[in-house]
Amino acid sequence: MQADPIVPEHVSLVMDRFGTDVLDVLTATQVLDVLEVAAPGPQMVVLAHELQSRVLNDLDLSRLLSVWQRLESWHVSRMDIAIVAIAGDEPASSVDYGREEAALAMRLSPRGGMGRVAEARLRTGRVPEVGYALASGTLTRGQAFDLTVAVGRFDDALAQAVCDRVLPVALKKSRSEFKTAIEKAVIAVDAAGAATRHIKAKRERSVTLVRHPDNMAEIVAYTTAVEAESVYDALHATAVRDRLPGQRIDNARADVLVAWANRAHAEPDLPRAHGRRPELRLTMTMESFLGFTDDPAVLDGYGPIHPMLARELAGGATLRRLITDARTGGLLDFGRQTYTAPQSLADHITTRDGTCRLVGCAQPAKRCDLDHRKEWQDGGTTDPDNMSALCERHHVMRHKGNWRLDQDDGQLMWITPAGREYLVHQEPVDPSFV
Numbered sequence: 001m002q003a004d005p006i007v008p009e010h011v012s013l014v015m016d017r018f019g020t021d022v023l024d025v026l027t028a029t030q031v032l033d034v035l036e037v038a039a040p041g042p043q044m045v046v047l048a049h050e051l052q053s054r055v056l057n058d059l060d061l062s063r064l065l066s067v068w069q070r071l072e073s074w075h076v077s078r079m080d081i082a083i084v085a086i087a088g089d090e091p092a093s094s095v096d097y098g099r100e101e102a103a104l105a106m107r108l109s110p111r112g113g114m115g116r117v118a119e120a121r122l123r124t125g126r127v128p129e130v131g132y133a134l135a136s137g138t139l140t141r142g143q144a145f146d147l148t149v150a151v152g153r154f155d156d157a158l159a160q161a162v163c164d165r166v167l168p169v170a171l172k173k174s175r176s177e178f179k180t181a182i183e184k185a186v187i188a189v190d191a192a193g194a195a196t197r198h199i200k201a202k203r204e205r206s207v208t209l210v211r212h213p214d215n216m217a218e219i220v221a222y223t224t225a226v227e228a229e230s231v232y233d234a235l236h237a238t239a240v241r242d243r244l245p246g247q248r249i250d251n252a253r254a255d256v257l258v259a260w261a262n263r264a265h266a267e268p269d270l271p272r273a274h275g276r277r278p279e280l281r282l283t284m285t286m287e288s289f290l291g292f293t294d295d296p297a298v299l300d301g302y303g304p305i306h307p308m309l310a311r312e313l314a315g316g317a318t319l320r321r322l323i324t325d326a327r328t329g330g331l332l333d334f335g336r337q338t339y340t341a342p343q344s345l346a347d348h349i350t351t352r353d354g355t356c357r358l359v360g361c362a363q364p365a366k367r368c369d370l371d372h373r374k375e376w377q378d379g380g381t382t383d384p385d386n387m388s389a390l391c392e393r394h395h396v397m398r399h400k401g402n403w404r405l406d407q408d409d410g411q412l413m414w415i416t417p418a419g420r421e422y423l424v425h426q427e428p429v430d431p432s433f434v
């Protein structure tokens with residue numbers, strides 16, 4: 001028997017009429033007709049989940065994937081609300097430690113959390129139309145991210161004008177096509193403001209390091225288009241002049257940049273951190289160094305690298321003997337007889353901790369402060385057990401932000417202002433430990 005055609009108004013109508021047995025009454029194709037035009041929500045999740053377990057033809061499978069895609073957008077918009085509930089509509093103060101609370105709950109690094117929280121705040125606050133478009137599944141999460149970043153820089157009227165232009169076409173565009181549409185709209189609605197925005201954006205110039213697999217990493221420089229072109233031209237011209245016979249020009253440009261860094265490292269007046277000149281710090285087992293095993297080495301700031309690379313690097317370097325705990329791989333001694341006590345202590349702590357001790361923070365310990373957990377003036381001692389590497393932001397957060405760092409049974413634990421506890425994972429110093 002053929003079921004009555006459904007007027008696709010809202011998925012809840014179907015659910016109300018048939019309950020969860022809807023799939024016994026309607027064909028999958030009929031249910032998809034409804035889901036495709038309905039507003040995403042919990043009932044749509046239930047139906048999509050149920051449909052996914054049925055035998056569907058290829059066309060319906062593809063339509064169902066599109067339904068899941070809209071549900072993903074809706075899900076992201078629910079997370080926006082949950083994030084703002086924790087982190088607040090806006091930073092509670094200039095330091096904004098609420099975003100760390102949200103980042104930890106989402107297992108994001110503090111850096112990743114910063115971007116995610118900013119996005120949620122914009123969509124639930126200043127640019128709600130982007131939030132609505134996400135909740136209705138009109139924007140994919142990627143499109144929503146690009147639009148949020150683009151209009152987040154603008155005042156409300158301008159943001160609205162850009163949204164008005166691009167939202168109606170979002171459904172028809174891929175992410176990169178949509179990005180182009182946003183860029184065009186931005187120029188169309190406010191050509192005059194472009195210069196002002198450029199001056200402001202210029203203050204955000206930065207160089208960042210991005211890790212990649214296979215022991216590779218990327219240096220990303222964010223600067224004005226003119227300066228970036230100029231840097232690239234200089235790298236290119238030097239590479240053309242200096243490249244080895246048969247060498248790829250891409251490789252030669254990278255080598256020119258590295259050669260510049262090596263010259264800079266040799267300058268005698270560079271500032272020191274924890275008593276040391278800028279240096280590469282590499283940790284590997286003696287067995288691996290001698291080639292008896294292939295345990296990975298650890299390059300400070302990057303992570304594990306192949307022992308072959310490490311042996312090359314270690315040739316001609318200053319070697320310091322570290323003594324690690326055979327049971328845990330933790331650092332027992334830095335070879336302190338070689339150095340004066342404070343230097344040895346700083347070396348010990350930065351090597352042991354590796355990175356800032358806030359969960360997920362990747363700031364290398366060598367660029368961190370050394371924090372006394374129990375203050376020196378309260379009788380805290382200057383020894384490894386009482387000291388941790390904390391980056392500047394998280395050092396201040398501990399002292400002023402109502403965040404506690406406790407030690408229990410040798411384990412460090414953060415207690416957030418909301419009362420959640422996060423154990424600090426201590427990466428073994430001995431690279432042969434996983």
Ligand SMILES: [Zn+2]
Nearest residue numbers: 356361391394
């Ligand atoms: Zn940190």
